Amino acid sequence: MTVVDVDAVRDWLERLPGGSLAEQYAKEWATFGTSVRPVVTLFGSYDAGKSSLLRRLLVDSGRAVPDWLTISARHETFEVNEVDTDGYIIRDTPGFVVGASDVRGQNNSQRAMSAVGLTDIGIAVLTPQLATAERDVLQRVVAEGWPPGSLWFVISRFDEAGVNPEYDLDEYRELSARKVRELREVFELGADVPVFVVAQDPFQTAGPDTDIDRGEWDAYRDWDGMRDLTEAVYAISSASVAELRGAAGRRYWGAALDAVLNELQGQLAEYRSSAEIAATGTARRDGWEAELDALDRAARASLAGLVEEVVRQSELGSYTGDVQGEIRRQLEQWFTKHEARLQRLTQSITKAGGRERARPSWEGFASLVASVDAEPEPTVNEPREQFAPHMEQVGKMLIGVLKAADGQSSGSAKVLTTKAAGSAKAVGGLTRHIGVAEAALPLAVHIAKWVDDRSADRATQGNGMPVARGDLQQFVDDCTARANAIWQPFVDDVREVVDVETANQVALHDSLSRLVGQMQDSIAEGKSLTLKGAVSAQEH
16 A cells, blocks of 8 residues: 655655646646545456446435446446436446457556546456456555455355356355455455455346336345345445545545546656657768868868869870860869769668667657657647546646747758658659769860960960969969859758758657656656655554
8 A cells, every 4th residue: 555645745746757747637636526425436457347236236225227327238338427316426438458459458457546546445247257358457456545445345146157046055154255255355354344245136137227117136046145245335325435535535635646646657658759759860960061061171172173274284285185075074073073972871870760760769759750740730629538547648748848948949840851852763863963974074075265365365376385383373273163152062962861860850759858847857766755655564
């Protein structure tokens, strides 16, 4: 049993990453707290017989069976419903579906557990097999801290246990006693926990009918066990509501702490994985950009030297015949060499990105990106269903943190998200720059024209008039600038490949890192509250 500090738990819920759940839990508790009569809740697996047990209690007390109550061997109860009697309120809950993978099953289990947290007296209903799959769930319920006499167990449908009481009543009663002992041992129940063994609808006399007279079961009342249970239920109205309600409050806020803490821990594993992917992508982006910058610097230095050499050789008349063709050939060789280096880097980037997206963890990151990038859902002011799970709000609050960070960024993240969604296609479409031959031609024409103009000047002015050194360097600088301008789109295309491959990781890196830290801090604080509660319980 854990005795939590209610005020500390509410304060913790107020400061969760991304928002607060304190008000939602407080409203739910306030709604429950307004009841001046004890609240009794039937809970257990979906086939335990809770609904048929409630029908029997209502019919035996002369009350009408409500329309929402259905009796079936299938999973028919999906909401928490209640009947307001003269002395108490009794609830029927959806059955536990342990390990459910479907949303409805998970929600039903959460609604049932929420109702158990908001009750004064809990009645666990089990089949004669004594809880198989839901045993761990029931053990947690037992450990939550119930005042003496506020947690009951009912072994129901006992006419289906394997012994027919109509033929061998003694053996039936011996089996009943043996099952009670077994139940007490399994859950380590004290003597203050009542255990009832009942056959609420012997041999399915009433079946699924809800319009039935109590006399239908008169023939079985001597052995069906309902007399003791009914008397105990009738006596509830005289119980101390104040004592029961105080214990319910401690259970409720303790359960809220456990539920939110478990949800945060589950979410943390997913967010930590996404943060690692974002960090990896950011580191790769930095590495690729550094490599690209180094290639670009080396290429530009080499290009400057080549241009200067070509110009000076042209000035010295080293080129004979097709001057423009010779200049173009040398420039094409340079562009071919350095573009090949860029292509190798591009291929390395795209292959690394493909391997990253093939990892199992990438699916979770891609889903997170889609959630952050999605348009906000319209606000619908509908009354919240009582006992609806609060856990779905935790995930929404965490996404809200990332959305807020994304909205405060430069605004480019959304565009980059669209690019990155189909990065392979985007990379394949980067063809803005011209080909090698087309890149070299304008510069070759420009230099060749300068050479022709110099030759014409020499013919007019006579040989032996070399170009002034300052004029020559100015022309070299001009040609180098032209060459760099032609080279720049080749580099820009590779830089865009880097951006496309890492856009989402870079965009979410900082905010994910901060959020994971906040979640870790919140989880650590929640665990400390649980630990303090456990120590407090031991002292009591």
